[in-house]
Amino acid sequence: MPFEFLMSQLGETGTSALIGGLIGVLFGFFAQRSRFCLRSAVIEFARHTHDGKLTVWLFTFSTAVLLTQAFIMLGWMDVRDARQLSARGSLSGALIGGALFGTGMIMARGCSSRLLVLAAQGNLRALLSGLVFAVTAQSALHGLLSPLRTAIAGWWTVEGGSARDLLVITGFGHAGGALFGALWLGAALIWVRRQYVNTWGWAGAIGVGVMVAVAWLATFWMSRSAFDSMLPIQSLSFTGPAADTLMLVLSPPGQTLKFDLGLVPGVFLGSFISAALWRELKLEGFQGGQSMRRYIAGALLMGFGGMLAGGCAVGAGVSGAAVFTLTAWVTLSSMWVAATLTDRIMDRETEAAMLPLVPMPAPTRTYGVQPKPAFDPELSATYARP
Template structure:
């Protein structure tokens, strides 16, 4: 494992190796996410409407796989997330909950979370493409622009120290072994829902493949950090930060180094496009009317601000942070389920019907 990466780092330097790994993992994520229709919004709506079908089973399979794989890596000593930002840095509980709720509201309005918008954009969905661009602009505004003071204010209401205080398992006096057992419970639930829904084999493969991509990102960045003499951030998959990074990469010069996140984002797009073309699902889609366009833009703004406040998107906070049992990540995920469900209940039914063809 490590000797091979050490050789690669010595031969090609750290940044190119990180970029190559980000591209490979991004391709896998994009391909499996498109094939399986992986989407937190779809799972949330299914639960709130009492339909425990295939869309829920896909998300559960992905989440349970990421949880199991990450905890297994930690138990085996192949992964240490102590220096990851979701654990080491001071966190915001108020930001996680409020941001999660806002993100959930936004993903229902745009009919897709941040990763799903990228996947749909690669399938020819212009609604998702515009929403993704607005999302990236809002993320940048929340990170260091006009929305930054508001984000800082909300985040300061209720904070938690870094280290063991941000670990849900640590707070309970548990470790990776108990985390692995908890992941097994989630996997059992995922399998039960998948069998109950009569899910096709691609649902199983796609959900599991998506979850493995999340775990692989954690392992790869950690392994490179061990093999490199340069400082390397141990991190997993996320789409909010990289979206803003790509926005600034296009608008400013010189561009920052082409690292893991920079390579991952276009690779997800490419993997999704390949899957859509292979299944003959690529088609150009636009807005049906002006009112629908306004709703998508407003949703993208809510989702962009919410993702920065929550410390990540549905994948970055919900799955990547959830898999390492970060307290703020689980709180953000709870907020996403609440916000998404409440928005689905409140959104006028005619508006849902007008954009029904946009459903993933």
């Protein structure tokens, strides 16, 4: 196994944190360059615009699905022991948590991973929202909100194993999963030719998807190389890791390292490096109290919703979807619907109401005499004699 030497030098947990950090750096770099964001993709789809944001998301999604399923078909990894498939899941948590997360990412103007990327660029709004998100996620996991999360999650559950595996339920198998990813990748390739998506847009989005698949592969290999086989098989997610990173900072030194604790700092560092190289570092703050209330409320909804659903826009929407977990697909669908409705209610109607009403000029009767054109200083300067 490729990680045995590292484990002999750094230990199993240290190696896991190092690999998580390296994957996080690359994820953050590619996410910052491509502007990868589920919120932007949902808004573009809902408003029927063609800005390339949906195409960027599709490149990431399809690449992650295709590559993950290809790794499984090649026999390089087996994800059946991953928590997303083997443990009991909650369909009620996926539905309600996904809806809360989708609403929150519209209000906070970015999902959890996007907030982390923006915070690394100097966006103080994203930094505060990310901190609120992490505190809420920790509260939902082990704190004051934990009983509410547990109660909602228990309303409708599904057993682990084949009952949570859509490829088993549908009978498509891993070949069908790979074909599904290939079809959507083909669609993204067609759309990128019709829209203005720069090279870093689509290439960076592919890089983000590759990191999701590589994370599955790396954690599988580490779990097989570990002496006690206690390292979990997982991919990228930001709800649980954000809460874990927060507790690492607040707890006494000597906490056990793991993949998640390397991931979040790695993403921040990779995003910072990308923004610095392209001179995009810029401090940005809130415009007023109303804006701050909106961001904080959105972060609260995302923190609780992400923990209830068992994943965020990346954890469920890409990582979980890449292994065709039933609850992950329910979460992604719920996020998409809730985000679309929230955008329509909170932003589109507000923007429409703020559009200035331009009165139509009254008709002028000239009786054959052409009216004198209004003075235009720009045209006058253009055609003035030298």
